[in-house]
Each structure stands twice: as structure tokens, then as C-alpha cells.
Amino acid sequence: MSAPTPAKPTGKPTEPWGQRLIRSLLYGRNVDRAAKARARIGLAMLAFTSVYVLIGGRLVMFAIGADAHSARRAAAQEVVATARPDIVDRNGAILATDVKASSLFGEPRRIIDKDEAIELLTATVPDLDEAEVRDRLKTRKGFVWLKREITPKQQQDIHKLGIPGIGFLRENKRVYPTGNEVAHLIGLVNIDNQGIAGLEKWLDNQGLADLHRAGFATDRLQKPIELSVDLRVEHALRDELLKAKEKFHAKAASGIVSNVKTGEIVAMVSLPDFDPNNPKEAHDPDRINRLTTGVYEMGSTFKAFTLAMALDSGKINLNSSWDARGNLHYGKFTIHDSHPLGRFINTKEVFTFSSNIGAARIALSQGVEAHKAFLAKMGQLTRLRTELPESAAPLVPRRWGELNTVTIAFGQGMSVAPLQAVMGINALVNGGYLIPPTFMKRTEAEAAAMAKRVVKTETSDKMRFLMRLNAEIGTAKTADVKGYYVGGKTGTSEKVINGRYAKKRVLNSFTAIMPCDDPKYQILIMLDEPQAIPETKGFITSGWNAVPTGGKVIERIAPLLGVEPRFDLPPSERLILAASRTTQ
Numbered sequence: 001m002s003a004p005t006p007a008k009p010t011g012k013p014t015e016p017w018g019q020r021l022i023r024s025l026l027y028g029r030n031v032d033r034a035a036k037a038r039a040r041i042g043l044a045m046l047a048f049t050s051v052y053v054l055i056g057g058r059l060v061m062f063a064i065g066a067d068a069h070s071a072r073r074a075a076a077q078e079v080v081a082t083a084r085p086d087i088v089d090r091n092g093a094i095l096a097t098d099v100k101a102s103s104l105f106g107e108p109r110r111i112i113d114k115d116e117a118i119e120l121l122t123a124t125v126p127d128l129d130e131a132e133v134r135d136r137l138k139t140r141k142g143f144v145w146l147k148r149e150i151t152p153k154q155q156q157d158i159h160k161l162g163i164p165g166i167g168f169l170r171e172n173k174r175v176y177p178t179g180n181e182v183a184h185l186i187g188l189v190n191i192d193n194q195g196i197a198g199l200e201k202w203l204d205n206q207g208l209a210d211l212h213r214a215g216f217a218t219d220r221l222q223k224p225i226e227l228s229v230d231l232r233v234e235h236a237l238r239d240e241l242l243k244a245k246e247k248f249h250a251k252a253a254s255g256i257v258s259n260v261k262t263g264e265i266v267a268m269v270s271l272p273d274f275d276p277n278n279p280k281e282a283h284d285p286d287r288i289n290r291l292t293t294g295v296y297e298m299g300s301t302f303k304a305f306t307l308a309m310a311l312d313s314g315k316i317n318l319n320s321s322w323d324a325r326g327n328l329h330y331g332k333f334t335i336h337d338s339h340p341l342g343r344f345i346n347t348k349e350v351f352t353f354s355s356n357i358g359a360a361r362i363a364l365s366q367g368v369e370a371h372k373a374f375l376a377k378m379g380q381l382t383r384l385r386t387e388l389p390e391s392a393a394p395l396v397p398r399r400w401g402e403l404n405t406v407t408i409a410f411g412q413g414m415s416v417a418p419l420q421a422v423m424g425i426n427a428l429v430n431g432g433y434l435i436p437p438t439f440m441k442r443t444e445a446e447a448a449a450m451a452k453r454v455v456k457t458e459t460s461d462k463m464r465f466l467m468r469l470n471a472e473i474g475t476a477k478t479a480d481v482k483g484y485y486v487g488g489k490t491g492t493s494e495k496v497i498n499g500r501y502a503k504k505r506v507l508n509s510f511t512a513i514m515p516c517d518d519p520k521y522q523i524l525i526m527l528d529e530p531q532a533i534p535e536t537k538g539f540i541t542s543g544w545n546a547v548p549t550g551g552k553v554i555e556r557i558a559p560l561l562g563v564e565p566r567f568d569l570p571p572s573e574r575l576i577l578a579a580s581r582t583t584q
Contacts, residue, residue, distance in 0.1 A: 083172050084193060084203065085222035087186060089231040090266075090441055095182055096200070096276075098193075101173035102155045104147040108137050110165030117163045121146070124157045148191050149173055174200075176276045181234055184289040185227075185268050185388070185439060188276035197282065199225070199439060202387045226441050228264035233257055236556040238269040241525075244549040245271055248530035254290045256419060256524045257557065260426040260513065262447040263435035265419075266521070266561070290526070293390045295415040299491030299542075301425075301509050302411035303359045304463065307351055308428050309374040310362045312459040318347045318466075322358045330406055335360050338492075338541070351466045352474030354490065356410040363409035364402065371405045377454050378424040379434060380416055387439045392417055411493055412501075418509075422524050425511055427454050428463045429519045461576060468516035468572035475543045476512070479551035483565025484558050485515035487572075488550065490542040495529070505529050510546035514554060514563060517575050521561060525550040 087096040104125075111117050114137050122130045128147055136144040148171070150158075155168055174189045176182075187198015195201040203225065237255050245253040257267040270290045274281035281287065288294060310316045324345045328335035337355050350358030363371050375381055383393040395415040397404045407413035419437060427434040433451035455463075467487030471480040476488035491509040494501040508530060512523045525546045536544035558565070569575055 083222065084174060084189070084195075084200075086224040087199065087227065088224045089182075089227055089229045089234075091230065091232075092226075093231045094177055095227070095229075095231070096174060096176050096186055098172045099175050100170050101149045102152070102168045103145065103171050104150050104155075104158065105167055105169060106137050106144050106146050107165040107167070108139050108141055108144060111137060112164060114138060117166065120161050120163060121158065121166070124161060125150070125154050178231065179275050179277065180273045181231065181238060182229060182268075183273045183276050183282075184270045184291075185229060185265075186276060187388075188279055188282055190279075197390065199227070199387055201389045205389070227439055228259070228262075228266060228441050229268070229439065230266050230560065232560045233557045234267040234269065236560065237267045237553055238271075238273075240549060240553045240556065241269055241271055243552075244525075244527060244530075244545065248527060248533060248536075248545045250527045250530040250545075252286075252290060252528035254418065254526045254528075255553065256291055256422050256522075257553075257561075258422050258426060258437065258522045258524075260430040260519045260522050261435075261444050262442045263423070263426065263437045264442050265437055265439050267557075268419075268439075289388070289390055290528070291418045292384075292386070292388050293392050293417075295392045295395055295417050296507055296526075297412050297415050297493045297496075298418070298421050298509060299411040299493030299507070300354045300356075300359075301421060301489055301491035301511050302408065302414075303351065303354065304425060304428055304467075304489050304511070305375060305378060305380070306359045306363050306371075306409045307347065307466065308455055308459055308463050309371065310366055311347075311462050312374075312455045313366060313370070315365065316347060316362065318462060320347050321345070322347070322350060322355075322361045324350075324355055324357045328357045328360055328406075330360075330403055333403065333406075335406060335410075348466065348469060351489070352470050354475055359410040360406040363405050368400060368402055368405045371408070372400055375408075377434075378427065380414075380420060380424055384417055384420040384423065384437070386419070386437055394420065411491060418524060418526060422511075422522060425513075426522055427460075429460060429467065429513050429516075429522070431457055432460045464513070464516050464519060465572050465576040467513055468576060471512075471516075472571060476510070476547055478543065478548045479510065479512055479554065481551050481554045481558070483567050484554060484563060485517060485566065485569055485575075486512055486551075486554060487514070487516035488512035488547070490547060492541040504540070506540055508540075508542040508546040510542055510550045512550050512554060514558065515566070516572065517569075520563060523550055523553055523557075525553065 083098050086094055088094055108114070118130065118134050118137060121133060122128050125147065133146055136146065158166065172193050174193055176186060185198060187200040188196060189200050190196050195204040237257060241253040241255050244250065252271055254270040255267070256265060258265055268291055270288070272287050274284065274287045276282065321344045324337065324341050325343055335356050337357055339353060341349070341353060341355070345353065345355060345358055347362070349355065350362065372381070381394060381396055384391055394417065397413065404413055423434065423437050432453050432455040434454045435447050435451045464487060467489060468485065470476045470489060471487050475490040479488055480486050489511050493507045494503055495505045495507055497505060506529065508527045510525045513519045514521055527546050527549070530540055530545045532538045532540050
């Protein structure tokens, strides 16, 4: 029997059906090995490309997320500390401006070791409160402030620590190059660069805060705010008030320089003041702005209103006679003069000798209703509104009877803001026009458009005459700086302590105008509780302290204001009254 014939080899290994299926799906049928190699290489490239795309995508997502987070921080930052416009005086001197300062923040979610971060930060910046930093970093918030407005050295030291999740933001910080000089006028901002007092607060109320919220006030291209204040005059006024406060041991001192024709406030000082770069000082209740926030009995300064009222009515003239032979008794009250004359006196003498009895009789001759109506017309019975948000309403009697008219006639029984009185006096000497005061630059034409006539021109002429006469022969003689034809009215008001007038505690004022024949400026000087010194021979009344202080101020500021001295001018009787009669 013959052996079986072996099968011939086919030359191809037997391939399992599963592999054949996969090969068919991937390469198709009858594909050579070169094609298979190329396909494998392509597959590998596709795999690596997918991995790199995935990694790149994640990196992009991280970048976008970080940018978005920074954008959110920046957007929030613009709201709380965005740029504010510069504030400049009438000559362009910068009173308030923004500078860039770095602030320290943390991102608690990104900080790996919070205890270590807290220890390093508080060791590097000792004034950081450890408990406060710990409370903020232990949260799950994405962003927290750690310290606002750090120094460049602090920023550099913290940066060297290299703590993840700790960073810096550049903020706008408000600075005041002139320090205390214009503190009460400019006001100040809070840590978020928002105005909280003075003209800074007014700026926000005028729409700056809305611009911040809308994101339209983020650059430094905003137009500067030009004030009516002259920094040179402000410095001179403040310097003289500081000297007077120290010399007479006064509790406080304040002053205003006002343009009588435009209502512009050229200078305003209230002492003690504060440095707006150090906001903590501003919270001291003794550092209020006494010229707008405080209200006071203005004393004999108010006699100017009393006489102007009567002269404007036409019922009296400068030579009308008034009984000052003895005290004026009204019910249980007795009105007396500081320097009794014991005789009949004329209207001019009521002013120059500052007679309380004469002023009371003049007011009674006009009647209670006429008195109230005149003071209302002069803007003395309602709150004065200016650019400064801080303003106080006057204290007016609820029931105004004859006794009220008697005392208010010489400056007792009614309290007003000093700036309010300045506005009224301006109207008495500028030709008879009441012009609202302003801290912004204003032209005479703009002032005329809003002016309101309150007294006749001839009444204004007579008031200028009386004020000049008072500097020639009356209580304002020590302020008669040669060449500037100064006029003025003094006021000494006893302060009310525990419901009674205290004779040894007074508020002194001196209102001056220059030059009296054509007034341009009014100067108000106030000293709170000045003390007697050997130079004043034991006296504490205005003529011994506020008046000479006013004279020194005028001597310094008149050249700055462009008021040229004129010498050998005729007395007020000829230069003012004679000229007034000629033009009428």
C-alpha cells in the first residue's frame, strides 16, 4: 500500500478570521505591506497630534480663564478706584491729583500652603494684621484684598517671596500736594477713591460716580476742575490766621476772601484744619469747616443789615437821630451799649460806635414783618447751598416777635453760617445785587445773569460810606492799610454757655471791604474765644484782635489780587457820598 501524498504548501500562513476582518476594515482587500506601513505611521501621527491638541487646548483654557479672572478683577477695580479729574486753582496750580499705587491681593483657591503664606506675608509687612489676613485667606473666595496702597519696597519684598496666589493691582490713589492749605474746601476721598467730603464729594454727585460705574472715567484725560480759589491768597490768609490763633490763644480761627462782583470764593480757611492725605485727622469733630458747617450769632456785623434795611426803606437817612441816653428796657430784658454815649446819636454814629441801642431802635422803627422780609431777601433765613455739600441751616426764632427783632438787630438771637453773612454783605456794597457764592471760576457777566437786586444803588453807596467811615474814625481803624481805602465792620458776640451768655467767651468777627469807593473784595476774619494779652490791655473785643489780623491779611493779599495802592485819597464824605450824589 502506497503512502498518502503530502499537501503542497500554499506559501501564506493561515490568518485567524478576526484579524482578517480588522485588516479588511482598516486597509481593504489585497493591500501590500508598504501601504500597511504608511497607514501605521499615519495612525501614530494622528494619535500624537490628538494628544498635543488636547494639551494645547487645556493650556488655552487656562490662559483664557486667567485672563477672564484678571479682567473681572480689573473691572471691579475700575469701579472702586478709577481715575478722578485733577482739581486746580484759578491759576492752574494742582490741588488734587491721582497717582498710581500698588495694592496687595490674594486668591485663596490658588494658595497651596495658606499658613506658610500668612507667616511670610506678616513677617515681610509688619503692619498687616495676622488675624485679618488669616480670615481672608481661609475663605474659598476667588479674590480678596490684603492691603491697599502698599509701598514700592513692600511690593518688591513680597514679590521676592514667590507665593502662588498672591499678586498686585495698580490702583489710582488720590493725593493732595498742598496738604492742609485747602483741606476744608477740597475735602477728601476714601480708600476706593470715592469723594466723601468737600468738592471731592460734589464731583461724585455731579455725575463722576455714574461715569465710574459705566466704565467711562478710567483714564487720566478728564478735564481738570478749575476753582475760583487762588492758592497764593489761601496761603497768606491761612498763615496770618495761624499766627493770630497762636498769639491770642484762640480756640479756632477762620476767614474768607470773596469777590463782591462775582461771588467767587478766592480763599477759605478754617482752623484747626487737617491733612487730606491723612484722612484720620478729618474725623476730629474740632476740625469742622466753621464757615459753612457751623452757624453762629454774628454780633455787630448784623448791624449792617439793620441799617441797610432802614436806609433802603427811605424812612430814615444818615442824619436821623436815635435816643441812646440810657439803656433800652424791653420787658424783663435790658439792652445796653459797650461804650455808652449818654446822648442822642445819628445813624452814622450808630454804625461807627456800634450802638446796640441805636440798632434796636432802628429795627423797631421798621417793624417785625419788614425786618423778617428784609433778612429773607438777603438770604439769611434759609440754608445756603453751594458746591460744598457740608452746609448748615440758620437757627431762626420759631415765633418772631418784637424782642427777637430787637436782639437780631445787633446780632443776637439768630445764627447763620459765616459764608451766608458774607453773601449778604457783598450785596450791600456791590451796588445792591445778591449773588450766590461759588467755588468755581465765574465771570462778571455770568454773575450778572444770576444776580438779584435786593437794595437800591444809593443804599449800597451809603453802606460803603459807613464802612469806610468806620475805618477812618471807628472800630476798624487798625485795619486801615494805607493805599487800599479799606472799610469794615466789627462784631463781638458773647457765646451761649448752658443757656446764658458768657461775657469772657466771645466769637469775634471783622468784615472788611476794599477799596470802598469801588469794592472788589470782602475779607471776613473770625476768632473763636481769643484771650486777653498784655498788648490788648486786657480787652478781648474784636477791635483788639480780629481787626488787626484783618489788616495784616489785607496788606499781604492786596498785591496778589492786583489791587494797586492809591495814596492821598479824600475822606469818605467826599469820595463816596459826593460821587453818589453826583450820579443820582
